[in-house]
Each structure stands twice: as C-alpha cells, then as structure tokens.
Amino acid sequence: MWIHQRQGWPNVSWNQENLSIKLASVRHQQGRLLGRMGALGFQVSMEAALQTLTADVVTTSDIEGERLNPHDVRSSIARRLGIQTAGMIETTNENVEGIVDVMLDATQNYQMPLTEERLYGWHAALFPTGRSGMRPIMVGAWRPPSAGPMQVVSGPIGREIIHFEVPEATRLKNEMTRFVTWFEEKESIDQVIKAGIAHLIFVTIHPFEDGNGRIARAIADMALARSDQTTSRFYSMSSQIAAERKAYYFYLEQQQRSGLDVTAWLDWFLDCLGRAIQNANVLLDAVFSKAAYWSHANKNSLNKRQKLIISRMLEDFKGFMRTSKYATMAKCSPDTALRDIYDLISCGLLVQNPDGGRNTSYRLATLEELSKTESFSNL
Incomplete structure (x- = not known):
C-alpha cells in the first residue's frame, strides 16, 4: 500500500x-x-x-x-x-x-x-x-x-x-x-x-x-x-x-x-x-574572489573579447587557456587572440605557464599576484 x-x-x-x-x-x-x-x-x-x-x-x-x-x-x-x-x-x-x-x-x-x-x-x-x-x-x-x-x-x-x-x-x-x-x-x-x-x-x-x-x-x-x-x-x-x-x-x-x-x-x-x-x-x-578579480581587471581598458574570456575562466572553465581556445571562444583569429593574451599578461591578469612551444598555456593570476602587480605599478 x-x-x-x-x-x-x-x-x-x-x-x-x-x-x-x-x-x-x-x-x-x-x-x-x-x-x-x-x-x-x-x-x-x-x-x-x-x-x-x-x-x-x-x-x-x-x-x-x-x-x-x-x-x-x-x-x-x-x-x-x-x-x-x-x-x-x-x-x-x-x-x-x-x-x-x-x-x-x-x-x-x-x-x-x-x-x-x-x-x-x-x-x-x-x-x-x-x-x-x-x-x-x-x-x-x-x-x-x-x-x-x-x-x-x-x-x-x-x-x-x-x-x-x-x-x-x-x-x-x-x-x-x-x-x-x-x-x-x-x-x-x-x-x-x-x-x-x-x-x-x-x-x-x-x-x-x-x-x-x-x-x-x-x-x-x-x-x-x-x-x-x-x-x-x-x-x-x-x-x-x-x-x-x-x-x-x-x-x-x-x-x-x-x-x-x-x-x-x-x-x-x-x-x-x-x-x-x-x-x-x-x-x-x-x-x-571573482568580485576582487574584476575589481583589478576593471582598472584596465579591456575589450569585449577579453572580458568574455576572463568571465568564462572565472566560472567553470576547465584546464588552461591556449591561443586556439581563446580564438574559438572569442570568435577571432589566432593572431588577434595572441595579441589579446599578451595584453592581459602585461596587465598582470593572465600568467603564462612554464611549458612553452606547442604546449604554451595561460592561467588567471591569483589575487596575491594581482596585489603584487598593483603594488609594483604604484611605485
């Protein structure tokens, strides 16, 4: 019953x-x-x-x-x-x-x-x-x-x-x-x-x-x-x-x-x-943590592609970012993707991983790394 x-x-x-x-x-x-x-x-x-x-x-x-x-x-x-x-x-x-x-x-x-x-x-x-x-x-x-x-x-x-x-x-x-x-x-x-x-x-x-x-x-x-x-x-x-x-x-x-x-x-x-x-x-x-990251990121003039990629990486992104992934996700050419990545690295928002060559990949900077970058830029 x-x-x-x-x-x-x-x-x-x-x-x-x-x-x-x-x-x-x-x-x-x-x-x-x-x-x-x-x-x-x-x-x-x-x-x-x-x-x-x-x-x-x-x-x-x-x-x-x-x-x-x-x-x-x-x-x-x-x-x-x-x-x-x-x-x-x-x-x-x-x-x-x-x-x-x-x-x-x-x-x-x-x-x-x-x-x-x-x-x-x-x-x-x-x-x-x-x-x-x-x-x-x-x-x-x-x-x-x-x-x-x-x-x-x-x-x-x-x-x-x-x-x-x-x-x-x-x-x-x-x-x-x-x-x-x-x-x-x-x-x-x-x-x-x-x-x-x-x-x-x-x-x-x-x-x-x-x-x-x-x-x-x-x-x-x-x-x-x-x-x-x-x-x-x-x-x-x-x-x-x-x-x-x-x-x-x-x-x-x-x-x-x-x-x-x-x-x-x-x-x-x-x-x-x-x-x-x-x-x-x-x-x-x-x-x-995400809000703190955006607080640092918004101090830079980022384009729509860069904002999109950062947003995705801050959510449920698996693994590391690569130029080919960036180009696919942002719907741009590999050359444009690489320029965007270099800009994000120069801002301290992305960090290149040790492996180079075909295995070159990138990750988000930690909040500690971002703080150090900001402290250095204020000197």
Whole structure:
C-alpha cells in the first residue's frame, strides 16, 4: 500500500519535538547567511544570487536527465534580473527560457498565491512544444486517464528503478484542489517544514505527465523564499538534492511505502537543506574572489573579447587557456587572440605557464599576484 492509499491521506503528521533541534539549526544558518549577504555591496549580492539561481536551474533539470548549458542559463537569468555581466549572450533555447521562467516566478514572486492556473503556466513553460522529447503530452493540464498508470522511476533507460506508483488520474482534480488550498493556508506550520511536506505531497500526486520533479522543487523553493522573506536566493536546494540523488530517492521511496508520519522524510530534508546552506558559503567565497578579480581587471581598458574570456575562466572553465581556445571562444583569429593574451599578461591578469612551444598555456593570476602587480605599478 502506497502512502496516497492510506486512510487519512493527505493529512500527514510528524514529530515536531524530534525535528525541533534540526529546524532551529537550519533557521539559524539561514539567518547567518542572509546577514552575511546583507553586509555586502549590492553588486556582490546580485552576483551571488545569479550564481545560485544558475546552479538551481541547471541542477533541477539535470536531475531529470536534461542537460542545459550553464552559460545560456546564466545569461537568461541575468537578462531577466537586469544584471549586466560580461559574456552575456542572447538565449534562444526554449528549454532554458521555460525553466528559468518557472524558477524566477516561484522565487521572485513568492508572495503571490500558488494556484492551479499558475501551476498550469509553469508546466506549459517547461514544454513549449507540447512534447516531452519526441512524445506528445498534455500541456498545461493535469495528466489525463489516457496517459495510463504512472510510476516514478530513476536511472538510465533500460535500467530504471521503480520507486512508487502515483494516484490514478481520476483523483487529480480533488487532490490538487486540496493541495493548493493547504499550501496557501495561514496555519502555524513553519515554512521550512511546509517546503519539505509540499515537495513530498506534490511528487506523490504527480499531477502532470512530465516535469513533476522540477515543479515540486520550484514549489519547495517558493516556500523557502517565504521562510527567508526575500527574493534573493543564496543557497540551492536543487543542487544539494542532485549531489545526494541516491539518498533523495531512497528516502522518497521509503516514505511512499510507510504511513502518514513523515518525520523520517523531513529529518532528511532538513539535513539536506542544512548542507545546502553550508555549501552556499563555499559558493560565496568564490563570488568574493571573482568580485576582487574584476575589481583589478576593471582598472584596465579591456575589450569585449577579453572580458568574455576572463568571465568564462572565472566560472567553470576547465584546464588552461591556449591561443586556439581563446580564438574559438572569442570568435577571432589566432593572431588577434595572441595579441589579446599578451595584453592581459602585461596587465598582470593572465600568467603564462612554464611549458612553452606547442604546449604554451595561460592561467588567471591569483589575487596575491594581482596585489603584487598593483603594488609594483604604484611605485
């Protein structure tokens, strides 16, 4: 018997006393993180939020097996938030635009009520062509009976793991009416707890033919934004779920086979959220370093190509820069790329690695090296 077949569903319960210490710890971590961000300048805070939202969008899609280009995602979010960033490109990928629309609506407009129509809009944004891959699906509406029995699975095609079976389509109208009503009730449930319960109940109901995981995480992010009382996102629950994917499916499946007491699920959810906030501090350290690097870089007259390359190298660039890579990324000739590189070296922004000849490569200067260069130039 699945959880949604239990008498009393969806009125789940949990042991508040068992969760109180972890909930207090998460709330404390949230407060410290928001306090830390509040002490920073606007530009650094916006860059941190941009990094977090980009990670959120990329990883929530990756969990469902859809790989998005992080640069496309970053550019799409930056454009919507009015952030000018080096290397920003015009995104034309409908899949990117759709999931960005959903995540930003959930977090930037968290105070607006969650309604069935809003959920329909999110679903339509995820599937602008009316297809999931090559398969036509019902878009912007609950899954129809014609879709047949549905199961929640994970793993590659041919080696799927079945975690649970979802309610019949005939139950969806009543199930979702109760869900959105409960989500907007002004009861005394802490919004962090509500985020965990909402995620579980929505995934269990599985109201759409596809995209339920992404929308469930958007709903959880909406509740977390309400708990933080800010549109700025500085930690990514989706990234942490992606990192703990096996545990996520384990606790999800375990809860589906259990009764209406969801304490075990919430216990894991709080732990996962706590780790997401802890890992946000690592991301913020990277943002601080990036801001410091740009502070040095902006003292020089850099062209658009150079700004683009520096931006890419400061993000998720792997390995070292070479002339051929520079030319390809900046869409210029090798000679132009080499001149740009020599200019960046003369500014102290790039450093040539020891290997020469065909193996000549370059790396970003460290903040310590940049400080020394600036001190020397002031003599």
